[in-house]
Amino acid sequence: MSGAAAWADALQALALFAADPAALGGIALRAGAGPVRDSFLRRMRQSLPHGTPVRHLPLHIGDDRLLGGLDLPATLRAGKPVAQPGLLTEADGGVVVLAMAERVDAALAVRLRAALDDGVILLQRDGLSRVEPSRFGIVALDEGCEPEEHPPDALLDRLAFHLDLTRVSLRDMAEPPDRLATDTATIQPDHAIETLCHVAATLGIPSLRAPMLALRAARAAAAQAGRKDIAEADLTIAARLVLAPRARQIPAPPEAEDSPPPPPPEEPPADDPQPQPEQTQSDQTGPDQTLPDQPLSDVVLEAARAALPLDLLARLMQAESGRGQARSPGRAGQIQMSLKRGRPVGIRQGEPRNGARLHLLETLKAAAPWQALRQRADRFEVRREDFRIIRFRQRLGTTTVFAVDASGSAAMHRLAEAKGAVELLLADCYVRRDQVALIAFRGQDAALLLPPTGSLLRAKRSLAALPGGGATPLAAGIEAAGRLADSVRRAGRTPVIAVLTDARANVARLNGARDAGGAAAGRPAAEADALEAARAIGRSGIAALLVDTSPRPNPFAHRLAEAMRARYVPLPYAEAGALSRAVRAASAA
Template sequence: MSTIFPFSAIVGQAQLRTALMLCAVDPSIGGVLIRGDKGTAKSTAARALAAVLPPVARVPGCAFNCAPDHRAEPCDICRDGTPQASDVPFVTLPLGATEDRVLGSLDIASALQGGARAFQPGLLASAHRGLLYIDEVNLLADHLVDVLLDVAAMGVNSVQREGLSISHPARFTLVGTMNLEEGDLRPQLLDRFGLMVEVAAPRDKAERAEVVRRRIGFEADPAGFAAKWHDEQEALRARLAAAQRLLPDVRLDDAMLDLISHLCCEFDVASLRADIVLHKTSRALAALDGRQEVTPADLRTAAQLVLPHRRRRKPFEQPGLDQDRLDDLLRQAAQPPQRAEGGDGDAQDENDGDAGAGHEEEQVFAAAASGQAPRIDVAAGAAYGAAGRRSAAAQAPRGQAVRAVPDEQPTSIAIGATLRSAALRGGDLRVTRADLHQQVRAGTSANLILFVVDASGSMAAQSRMAALKGAVLDLLTDAYQRRDHVAVVAFRGQGAELLLAPTRSVDLAEQGLRELPTGGRTPLPHALQLVLETLQRTDAAALPPLLVLLTDGRANVALAEGGDPWREALALAEQLAARRVPALVIDTENGYLRLGRAAQLATALGADCLTLEELSADSLALTVRTRLAGA
């Protein structure tokens, strides 16, 4: 452990350190999600925790990390072995891991040597009773997220494949780090993290200097640096062990439990898991502090870790907790019954004041409220690119196995089919190259949804910009659910701007659209030219593009001096059509006098054209016919 930065030497990040220690005291809390910018000690803190955890008892050589009183069914090592004190398992789950590596699979060596079916444990077995660490967890492929959700819910990993039927315990503390710029987590996995911490680099120059000083000292002499912090590490390990022993004796009375439920209701938390985790976290805080009674202060600290990421109602609502309101609710709960009415009145006044303040911050064109998010389907499958859920992809490296085909140079061996081919020849089981089979998987890939938004002055008429923003936000919801990448081009005045370069963070796209001003002329050719340039810089094989253009088509700013802006726009649309880019045009024109320019532009693009009114229909499910090569 001497090569790991000492947990006690981490500068600042008090909330992060507390959250990690709470999960060490009570692993059933469910783990920690650490969100923050690059270079904020997220990974350092997660890895350092393992070095201060009290040891666990296990039999040396056991691949399932069985508890002495609960041996896994397929484990033979623990039958005759003697448990010894061992370090808590710390297992890293790589983003590119296969399902076989995570879940476990057929032991090929045993099968080839004697023909017996034996189980090769995976990463989930290794992480049992320990920490499962995922760096950049928001980039984890969907098929692995599904695996984690199933195992986290049951605490058991069940493997049914290649003729095997195995189950073993898999209870672990999930620790994940992520940078929000790379996109958010699926709500189901987000809720599985018991606690969430937002981290940021310190703003105090003395604190930043101390961070650098310690890091440089560690890199120069890791062993010597660790030795200087040995006493602090041992003291922390002893504190965690004492808290683990004290935890069963910590009391949380009914009044405090009622307050937990009250907080979850007041903060509009849908998941009942929040109440349970808040209960466990409050008790762990008391145990960590050496107390047997939970206090309101414990509950306040716990709420800051448990509730923020469970308050999200829509993909674009940022997690957070109103600290003043939390304090008010706790203060009201502490008041005698005869004063409760007055406290409620004060709270109501404050809430009314907050609501009034929100109305005062008027935006010229806020997004109009709309109904259910429209769904856009891409009709034909594309070559497999980034993992997603919109386009069907053939020959995907991940996904459901649909068949096995003979292949002497497979990239993904179909073990069952390969062994069956060898067995059919009879005699000794010998696998030759002629027996090898390729596993064919059916998956889905993401798209790059390129939104091109008309923000010219004509969009201000009859509040069309409000409707347009509402429509784009609905489409962004669809992109969020399909795990697409998005980019936003806005055009107004004398030119076009790449408001957001291609990214998986639809939150950033939503923020940019909400703040997008309206006014000026309509430089439509500039926007289409910028779209072409953006697509040239994008790998269409990795991210098949889908263009969504929202405009009334009234181009009046040319690219060339003296040029015709409308003819330029049509010519550029034909160039996009020649690139076989699937597209959708949303006609924002309304009123009695309509020029129909958007429909003409859609014809040049080879795209479908819808009005804003049609797009806002709750039942809309539009299929875009792809024009990709080979479709």
Template sequence: MTTDTWHNAALALKLLALDPQGLGGAVIRMRASPDRDALLAGFTPALPIRKLPITIPDDQLFGGIDLTATLSSAQLIENKSFFNDPVIAQIPMAERCPPALAAKLAQAADQSLTQGFLLIDEGIEPDERAPDPLADRCAFHLAPEGRNPLVPAGTNSSVPAGTLVKTADAILQLTLLATRFGITSLRAPTLALRTARAHAQLMGRDHLTDTDLEIAATLVYPHRATLIPEDPEDRQSPPPPRESEDCPRGDTQENDAIPDADMLVDAVKSALPPDLLNGLVPAGTTRKSGGAGAGQKRTSNRRGRPLPSRPGRLDGTSRIDLISTLRAAAPWQPLRRQQQPDRRGLLIRPSDIRLKRYAEQSDRLLIFAVDASGSAAMSRLNEAKGAIELLLADAYASRDHVALIAFRGTEAETLLPPTRSLVQTKRRLSALPGGGGTPLASGLQHALLLAQQSKGKGLTPTVILITDGRANIALDGTANRAQAADDATAMATALRASKTAALVIDMSNRPQRALQDLSHALDAPYVALPRADAQRLSGAVTSALDG
């Protein structure tokens, strides 16, 4: 199997070299290594390969004003675009490609401005991958397994030519095969057909055979598949239709049966990634969009990752982007010079001003609001202690802060302010008393105040409510179950209005309807974990936050 993946990768690059624009490109998911260098060395297209950095500005990507030459010559001089000369764009670290750049490159590919891509994907986690808009336009996804077997990849003349297939039949076979593997994109059968033609050209033929279709399906479909077709023996054949006068015996109805379908299906199945079904996302959930511990992205004018500048006015706090401002003013200099011949130097108008912008990533704060009431309070607190310590162990790498609020008796108390210190956390969690009523509204109120304070300090708070009972203590400290429920709902609504993320964990023996209603008021996920230990609690929190 390892040798097959390397052989398929080398064959795919040879086909891509024949028709880079038609096949779109290839995603190569490999870490930097001599094996990857050897694989890329076998890619020898007729067009030059040019690296396209993911930080490339628009004026270099699509062309723009050469500011230095324009100012020195007093004439408008423009830069050439990246795609001015036919090249194959190699994108290093494609898993970090910004969505805006991916959209621009996808649009350029649709307009036939590009001659193909090599997306070098060095991601480790499953969610670290090349952007979908570009990967969908590339015919191949190459991820060879193990070490390179050092077998020279060339044209295998021993492959039988196979049976002649008409173009119309090839289109039908590839399209129906894509539907059986749950592939909905129309690009897939188109790229598969172009791959089959490239393989026929590589083998020195001017016609398609079933061998070309099998190889094309093996190279194009596996990484796009979303389901595995059932085996023929697992499917129950429908009963034959009854004969009638409207359906004569000699008439036959069209079906979607594929000639030699089993051969093509088995070929794609053999090349399916082993973790295909693990990558599917259940209904109602979303993929993880960032790394662990990532908070909200905010636009800043002082620090962070640079963003494209935007027109604006100087207000004493924003920073001017001098290069972009001069670039905006340069084309208008001849016209402005005619209007104001007595002025010297550059003529800059307020509309030329461009301001710098930065994308700033805030740290995340996990606020645990723990129910410490009742006879089982110590058990719940011990579980919360263990979960917090497990999460805090990774806080140094993920940049998470942790806070702890316990509510019991008549009111809540902030036992642990936001911290990343493991020593301080263990010291503050060493002894926590429990018992009394359940002032749930007070716990939510303290969480809301702490969340608002943390936002003012640049953190992104998430409230994690851990409880196993209903509210029975109102905000004023009285034992009034009805008023306590109303106060808890009111505080949950206020927490939701503050746009603070939340998570409700029900640790009772049976799921509580009141807590489900409270999660709706918070617009937060509801997780039922009866008798959960620290490990399960930590896993549930991590899954809910990353999901």
């Protein structure tokens, strides 16, 4: 999809959204800060009816500001409880703009989700018990750079439109021509629902909210065109704007061509603990699935296909990872609260013992309303139950990034043993409640098989499914591990890199301008690139471990480990205990 087409889609989505923000949940807008995004936001304000509230939601907002609470000065003045509305209540009937949505944590995500689902805020705070209207749509500004950096899935699932404006340039932003509805024949609601469900299934979208939101978008499109009932044109708009960006598989072309693209490897969605038999999937999408009117589905599917993200194929090839996939980065929910150190994130009732720090102002605020009751005219009385302490979010927890060489040479040598070694390390990580991530490199590039997660079962599964074979893009593998470790560190956890390889690098980095002169000629270049990537990790100070999986210790692997400042463990000598000790030593370093 070209930049101009993306911009045209964005404007169309905006028009549907502005008519009733809450009904469509909102827009996830992937774009860096800049004129394109500014222009989009300006247009959003312009297209909303005058007086519609638009509230900007800062990332680290507290519950009292988000949901509402007691207005203490007003309460004391009035002598009776006065509530202070939260930002989500203020946004009722309007739009909440969520900056840096890719960094929203689980706690904020579920609060937004609850309000989106219920249309009200259930407030049970500070002695207040009330239900406040809170119907709003969200514009989530996603500035993520890496594919695995994106707003929480729980939120994305509820926003009808996922727009990607990263490729839109100023030149693309000319006023797009009006897309005129060509076919306005009315379609029965049931038929429309069937069509959207069918198209969603064909695109491999598991969530049921997707076809639901698509249906609402189609209704909005019909209303906008002044029609009471849904027409074919509305369905194609809905499929293009709501379903296509969520696609997880590439539908087979309508006519059987000579070489249809191979279906992506059928891996069960992560949130589905029981592997979904492949049978079901092909049943849904197979040609024997008879619907009352196949042609309509085809037309709508075609519309969605035209809008499939450019990099979908690449993403699917890179196994399951990144945006649009069900995998959540796993960092959510793993936040460590501490009473002693870290970044302050809130206040709670409690005693300043065991190193917890008293928050004086909050304590006095808590005591203030009760002074009349305590009847001490001579002094302000603070009691034990008023004590408020500060909570911190701690930089704690380790994430071990495994980079596993799955190339032909490694496979021949001992991929199975390497897998076994990783499994041992996984068990060790489980004991320490560590997170793990898994990167595999083979062929031309490295792929993130598993973003950081606390689920060992998932890690084990992706490891078991790892095929071997192909060349050894060692530099790409080390680089990918370094990048991921860096983002782990930025998220506040401690990364440890464990590279398992036989260090027979024969693929240079893709961006290196070298001629492809076969594996033998490529080796020196590949080794130089690998060393350079290793040195970058060495400089970053991230703890690392290199497990040499060659049959005999490989001198180059040793050099690599030195460049990486990694602990070097030759696998032939490594038994379970030694490996586990090595990782622990690396993370303690």
